[in-house]
Amino acid sequence: MPERRPRPAATPKKHAWRxxxxxxxxxxxxxVQAPVHRDRETVVxxxxxxxxxxxxxxxxxAETYRQLREEPxxxxxxxxxxxxxxxxxxxxxxxxxHELAVEDALEAHQRPKLERYGxxxxxxxxxxxxxxxxxxxxxxxxxxxxxRDFLITVRHGxxxxxxxxxxxxxxxxxxxxxxxxxxxxAILDAVVDGYAPVVxxxxxxxxxxxxxxxxxxxxxxxxxxxxxxEMVEFQRATRPLVGMLHGLMAGFAKYGTDEELQRYxxxxxxxxxxxxxxxxxxxxxxxxxLTVNGTLVTQQQNAEMRALAEAGFEQNEEIKKISxxxxxxxxxxxxxxxxxxxxxxxxxxxxxxxxPFAIGLMGVVCVxxxxxFKRRDWL
Numbered sequence: 547m548p549e550r551r552p553r554p555a556a557t558p559k560k561h562a563w564r565x566x567x568x569x570x571x572x573x574x575x576x577x578v579q580a581p582v583h584r585d586r587e588t589v590v591x592x593x594x595x596x597x598x599x600x601x602x603x604x605x606x607x608a609e610t611y612r613q614l615r616e617e618p619x620x621x622x623x624x625x626x627x628x629x630x631x632x633x634x635x636x637x638x639x640x641x642x643x644h645e646l647a648v649e650d651a652l653e654a655h656q657r658p659k660l661e662r663y664g665x666x667x668x669x670x671x672x673x674x675x676x677x678x679x680x681x682x683x684x685x686x687x688x689x690x691x692x693x694r695d696f697l698i699t700v701r702h703g704x705x706x707x708x709x710x711x712x713x714x715x716x717x718x719x720x721x722x723x724x725x726x727x728x729x730x731x732a733i734l735d736a737v738v739d740g741y742a743p744v745v746x747x748x749x750x751x752x753x754x755x756x757x758x759x760x761x762x763x764x765x766x767x768x769x770x771x772x773x774x775x776e777m778v779e780f781q782r783a784t785r786p787l788v789g790m791l792h793g794l795m796a797g798f799a800k801y802g803t804d805e806e807l808q809r810y811x812x813x814x815x816x817x818x819x820x821x822x823x824x825x826x827x828x829x830x831x832x833x834x835x836l837t838v839n840g841t842l843v844t845q846q847q848n849a850e851m852r853a854l855a856e857a858g859f860e861q862n863e864e865i866k867k868i869s870x871x872x873x874x875x876x877x878x879x880x881x882x883x884x885x886x887x888x889x890x891x892x893x894x895x896x897x898x899x900x901x902p903f904a905i906g907l908m909g910v911v912c913v914x915x916x917x918x919f920k921r922r923d924w925l
Contacts, residue, residue, distance in 0.1 A: 588633060590625040590701075591712065598719030607633065611640050614695065621725060622696040625708055629700055641696055642666070651689040654702040658786040660793055667692040667797075669730065669790070672783030673705035673737045676747035683744055683776045685783060690733060697726040699733065711736045724804050731807055734791070735814050741784065741821045748773070748780075748828055752835070759839045762846065770836050777829040784822045791815040870919040877915060878908035 592610045594602045596617055604610040607624070614622045626633065631652060638648045644663035650656050656670045669690040677684050686703025699708055711732050715722045722728060751773055758766040791814060798808045885904050897903075919925045 588626055588629050590627050590708070592622070592624045593712075594620050594622050595722060596620045598721070598723030600716060607636055607640075620695065623712070623729060624696070624698045625701070625712070626699065627701045634700070637691075637698060641691070641693055641698070643691055643698075644668070647689075647691065651691075651700045654687050654689075656687065656689070657782060658790060660790040665694060667730075671734070671737050671787075672779075673703070673740055674744045674780060674783060675705040675740060676744045678747070681747070681751060682772075683748070683780060685779055688733070688737065690730060692726045692730050695726070697729045706733075706736050706740050708733065708736070721807075724807055727798065727803050728807055730794075731810050731814065735810070738787070738814050738817050738821065744780070745821060745824050745828075748777070752828065752831055755832075755835060759835060759842065762842070767836070767839060767843075770832055770839060774829065774832045774836070777825060777832060780825045781822075781829060784818060784825055787818045788815070788822055791818055866924040870915075870924040873919070874912050874915045877911035881908050881911070 589607065592604050592607065593600050594604065594610065594613045594617060596619055601617070601620070602613050604613055610622055610624060614620055624637070629651075634643075634648050634652055637643060638645070642664070643666060647661065647663055647666075647668040650668070650670065658672050659668075659670045661668045667690075669692065671688040671690070673686040673688055675684050675686070676682075684703070684705065686701065686705035688702070688706060688708075689700040691698040691700075701708065711729075715729060715732050721732075751769075755766060755770055755773070758769070791811065795808065795811050795815065797803075798811060881904055885900075916925065
């Protein structure tokens with residue numbers, strides 16, 4: 547396979563992470579013998595640009611390689627969605643991608659990071675989008691390879707929408723002409739801008755949760771817990787970006803990247819810092835809301851227990867009264883039952899004062915019991 551021709555020495559713009567002009571890249575044999583044809587579900591779009599304008603949209607990776615070699619001042623922008631192992635290995639052979647970065651791009655589930663492998667930057671980003679219907683935050687993963695004359699995006703998930711980034715860059719050819727660094731900036735800007743609707747949606751959820759907490763909704767605890775878990779994921783997506791962007795800005799300054807592009811990147815860094823602080827505030831607020839909700843639930847439980855105790859006390863008082871009157875009425879019933887027996891040889895049957903004595907005994911017993919129960923506050 548012919549070696550890639552170096553860029554002309556008269557090229558005025560020098561971009562960071564550029565290969566040395568005299569350093570050819572010799573692709574491995576499989577890229578020649580078994581070209582990878584375009585899969586619409588994997589290769590989203592492959593384009594070759596020159597001076598900020600698209601000059602072709604190849605139908606396969608092999609065709610993209612060929613056209614890029616024929617354009618010494620060109621740049622290839624290849625977008626992939628959940629690529630196959632053979633496609634990534636083909637790209638690695640053509641653009642000299644490090645095997646560790648390729649392995650990360652294949653496996654996904656990486657934390658945001660910025661790594662340099664020779665003249666190639668490898669960037670991992672976590673994009674996010676707010677799902678209004680489910681009131682959930684959906685996270686996607688994006689891997690970006692940035693080289694001298696190429697930029698490769700490997701997307702795992704629905705976010706971000708890189709077609710909008712490509713459209714924006716093609717509408718501003720003067721920005722696209724700055725090279726892969728400009729495309730990297732646009733991708734970073736799109737990812738960070740995608741955080742804004744998420745922040746707004748989460749803020750609205752927190753406001754609703756506060757209303758539900760003080761409204762006594764019993765299901766609010768689960769909602770707080772689920773949103774707190776999403777905020778942990780959001781923190782993992784945004785917090786590393788602050789350090790990554792500062793490192794990238796230092797690299798832009800070191801390699802003499804366009805001053806305007808450096809200003810754009812600083813603006814993105816400011817937005818990331820603001821969003822990271824908002825996310826930290828959300829997590830703290832949810833922690834406090836969960837504490838308040840726990841306190842309110844405890845207070846409600848205490849009130850319910852107090853109400854049950856008061857109801858039990860009132861019931862016990864009623865039982866005391868019923869038991870007292872039952873005991874008072876039981877005494878004359880017992881005497882009357884005994885003297886109501888039909889026996890001839892019972893005492894006091896022939897006694898003239900037997901009846902008054904029985905009535906008096908009943909009265910004495912009833913009065914005595916009443917006095918006793920009254921002193922004990924049963925009546």
